Amino acid sequence: MSQHILIVDDSATVRAQLSTVLLGAGFLVMEAADGVEALERIRRSGVSPGGDNVLRSGVSPGGDNVLRSGVSPGGDNDASPPVSLVILDVNMPRKNGIEVLESLHADPQNSSIPVLVLTTEGQPEWIARARELGAKGWMVKPFRPEQLLAAARKLARP
Amino acid sequence: MTPESLPILDALMIEVTIDLFAGYGVEVHYLGCGASDPPEDVTVAGVIDFFGDDFRGTLLVAATASFFARTSYLPPPTPHATVLDWAGELANQLLGRLKNRLYGRGITMEVSTPKSLSGAPLSTPKANSTRAYIFRDSEQQIWVRLDVLTSDGVDLAHPRSDGGEAVHEGDLVLF
Secondary structure, eight states: OOOOEEHHHHHHHHHHHHHHHHHTTTTTTEEEESHHHHHHHTTTBSSOSSSOOOOSSSSTTTTTTTEEEEOOTTTOOOOOOOOOOEEEEEOOOOSHHHHHHHHHHTTTTTTTSSSSEEEOOOHHHHHHHHTTTTOOEEEEEEEEHHHHHHHHHHHHOO | TTTTTHHHHHHHHHHHHHHHTTTOOOOOOOEEEEEEEOOTTEEEEEEEEEEOOEEEEEEEEEHHHHHHHHHHHHHHSSSSSHHHHHHHHHHHHHHHHHHHHHHHOOOOOOEOOOOOEEEESSEEEEOOOOEEEEEEEEEOOOEEEOOOOOOOTOOTTTTOOOOOOOOOOOEEEEE
């Protein structure tokens, strides 16, 4: 399996928790700490990698197989692997999750990337808005590992 | 806020705190309302603000660094930066639970991004609007403080008129 999941959350601890679960199930993981980083990572995805940011597998979270947005050694021109699924928080600095969905929705190149929202928010109006913007699912924190993996396997594109 | 709303708010706060930590495998018990400042061994706190037309203020959750490390589900040793990050995230998740409960009672609010702090002793300004709740697990105390200002007419005793409810924690909705 070589599906890459982009985890977008401003909490490094949550990103590490998610990475632990996803890596253990065979997914590869990229991280972004806010919506701006996430959109930059997505913008760079799908382009042939330049070398330095090729992911390695089988290392624990925080290790070499987690690709953090903005810290690749090769600089801003590095490519990212194609994103199979985005796991997206809502309440984040700089650009929140709904704004990320709006940006993706308006971008024909990336509007088909599946997005699973993972947030503390549970208001129906927010969920309806996310659905309008093309999100594929909404999960209210805390996540249960088996449920998260079931959703990831269902939603991640090959 | 109506007089009958205050005990409802207290009950919700106690419920969501117990539920939050149960979700991370830690059983906490409510001890009661305490002094406005936490015990001296409580040195880490997560803080988050909320704001809306009828309900605004700050929520703070404080405990020892070892408590936060224990609930993070990450392998030890836990760096202090991780403890601080997790304290902020727990404040965010605790407020999220309260926000989702209050939604069903007609209260809506926006939230800030969380912050965290550490030091000893932790001291915070006191106000008439302060509610402080003390909890304990098998090893130590957890201290939750809610500073809230509400409009006079806020009534938590009744569900919202349209019957709407927020999605509950741990629930997954696929579209």
